[in-house]
Amino acid sequence: MNLDRGKGWLCIVGLGPGDPKWVTPEVTATLEAATDIVGYIPYVARIAPRTGLNLHASDNRVEMDRARAALQMASRGKQVVIVSSGDPGVFAMAAAVFEALEGRPDWQALDIRVLPGITAMLAAAAKAGAPLGHDFCAINLSDNLKPVALIEARVRAAAEADFAMAFYNPRSTRRPHTFGRVLDLLRTICTADRLMTFARAVGTPEENVLTVSLAQATPEMADMRTVVIVGNSATRRVGRFVYTPRSAL
Amino acid sequence: MNLDRGKGWLCIVGLGPGDPKWVTPEVTATLEAATDIVGYIPYVARIAPRTGLNLHASDNRVEMDRARAALQMASRGKQVVIVSSGDPGVFAMAAAVFEALEGRPDWQALDIRVLPGITAMLAAAAKAGAPLGHDFCAINLSDNLKPVALIEARVRAAAEADFAMAFYNPRSTRRPHTFGRVLDLLRTICTADRLMTFARAVGTPEENVLTVSLAQATPEMADMRTVVIVGNSATRRVGRFVYTPRSAL
Numbered sequence: 001m002n003l004d005r006g007k008g009w010l011c012i013v014g015l016g017p018g019d020p021k022w023v024t025p026e027v028t029a030t031l032e033a034a035t036d037i038v039g040y041i042p043y044v045a046r047i048a049p050r051t052g053l054n055l056h057a058s059d060n061r062v063e064m065d066r067a068r069a070a071l072q073m074a075s076r077g078k079q080v081v082i083v084s085s086g087d088p089g090v091f092a093m094a095a096a097v098f099e100a101l102e103g104r105p106d107w108q109a110l111d112i113r114v115l116p117g118i119t120a121m122l123a124a125a126a127k128a129g130a131p132l133g134h135d136f137c138a139i140n141l142s143d144n145l146k147p148v149a150l151i152e153a154r155v156r157a158a159a160e161a162d163f164a165m166a167f168y169n170p171r172s173t174r175r176p177h178t179f180g181r182v183l184d185l186l187r188t189i190c191t192a193d194r195l196m197t198f199a200r201a202v203g204t205p206e207e208n209v210l211t212v213s214l215a216q217a218t219p220e221m222a223d224m225r226t227v228v229i230v231g232n233s234a235t236r237r238v239g240r241f242v243y244t245p246r247s248a249l
Numbered sequence: 250m251n252l253d254r255g256k257g258w259l260c261i262v263g264l265g266p267g268d269p270k271w272v273t274p275e276v277t278a279t280l281e282a283a284t285d286i287v288g289y290i291p292y293v294a295r296i297a298p299r300t301g302l303n304l305h306a307s308d309n310r311v312e313m314d315r316a317r318a319a320l321q322m323a324s325r326g327k328q329v330v331i332v333s334s335g336d337p338g339v340f341a342m343a344a345a346v347f348e349a350l351e352g353r354p355d356w357q358a359l360d361i362r363v364l365p366g367i368t369a370m371l372a373a374a375a376k377a378g379a380p381l382g383h384d385f386c387a388i389n390l391s392d393n394l395k396p397v398a399l400i401e402a403r404v405r406a407a408a409e410a411d412f413a414m415a416f417y418n419p420r421s422t423r424r425p426h427t428f429g430r431v432l433d434l435l436r437t438i439c440t441a442d443r444l445m446t447f448a449r450a451v452g453t454p455e456e457n458v459l460t461v462s463l464a465q466a467t468p469e470m471a472d473m474r475t476v477v478i479v480g481n482s483a484t485r486r487v488g489r490f491v492y493t494p495r496s497a498l
Contacts, residue, residue: 026270089374095382098492108488114375118365125338126363133344135403137386146497157410161403239357243347248395
């Protein structure tokens with residue numbers, strides 16, 4: 001690591017999807033070196049308090065404020081860790097931090113690092129078998145930051161090119177209808193026996209992993225704690241597992 | 250884990266892209282519980298020998314033989330770990346094991362688990378900044394197991410739908426030309442300033458991460474140890490980093 005203990009720095013780290021057994025040694029060592037932890041409330045709640053460690057938990061949808069606050073602290077000499085669930089570079093805080101660097105050469109000069117983590121789709125796939133064993137896409141179904149038309153265009157392109165897909169943030173109480181529309185769209189392109197895995201709260205006590213056919217899938221099977229994996233046209237079951245064959249010959 | 254020490258089992262694990270700091274505690278504990286380690290020569294070489302641990306290293310391109318040998322050992326009561334680099338479910342051994350289960354209900358009844366790891370594109374992206382910070386695809390450019398026409402169709406679909414992309418196995422001495430064709434294809438769809446990151450041997454002493462424009466990219470920048478990340482149309486540099494903004498509004 002060679003993080004300088006005498007100077008401010010900022011590491012944006014991934015804690016993995018929930019189970020401590022998925023936190024990398026690199027992230028654990030960095031958390032131990034930090035003076036300040038910044039992040040969304042449930043992720044900061046995963047950090048064990050200790051003397052000298054300041055925890056800064058904030059609500060969802062304030063990512064830019066959180067990024068700037070962390071950069072400000074690092075610029076004042078603090079050793080700061082922003083915690084994300086999963087991987088910080090996949091629909092998480094790393095991009096927000098780099099957005100906050102725009103126009104701020106003082107912040108750009110800081111020691112800033114991104115430390116990878118197990119992203120949710122990899123943990124979900126592992127629990128189900130190997131549904132992402134061939135080419136695949138990761139698509140965020142939240143329309144907070146992009147139009148629904150773009151979500152639908154990407155799902156359509158991915159399905160038509162026969163990618164497997166992983167959907168993040170498939171459904172929230174605020175926007176309950178997007179995922180139903182995506183299911184309807186998939187039904188116009190894929191056959192009814194296309195396999196889908198709904199992996200909810202993987203790595204937590206509430207974990208539930210269910211594989212069904214596209215014909216059986218309903219919007220209610222997904223919520224914000226669910227990653228949905230759609231197989232490609234060759235994805236199949238063997239025993240209790242689901243996998244996508246390596247060969248497309 | 251609750252792996253039964255008295256019975257045979259098979260875990261297919263990801264060691265991450267090279268640095269021990271990326272091996273999850275779950276994988277470390279499983280390696281310590283194993284009697285037999287199975288895998289491609291350079292991955293088995295990453296496992297520390299110890300008394301009572303049998304190392305079974307084999308060459309590339311014998312994935313099905315390796316999978317069957319591991320299942321055979323587990324069925325005879327051995328505690329077997331198949332090691333992959335990165336994540337075992339992404340262009341690695343998990344799918345091969347499930348293929349080997351076809352028609353073998355005796356093997357399907359075994360305790361078989363997939364343990365996720367940090368896949369190469371996540372480590373590569375973290376080193377560069379956050380180029381996968383929006384929707385993205387992972388595409389294996391090897392034509393061992395699929396026609397080049399399908400590779401090109403998927404790259405085209407992904408570029409046209411403005412996904413970021415990660416290319417695995419972009420170029421080998423045996424098939425030096427596919428990646429050049431993919432670059433040519435990208436040049437028909439993307440503008441010349443599209444950012445591409447060539448991340449070679451991430452997490453090893455030979456690590457080299459280079460971001461260039463599509464206009465500057467050459468086939469020789471990639472080899473089998475390189476992951477290539479292509480940004481989407483909004484991917485940009487800030488300071489020494491490259492990132493894809495979260496918003497597409």
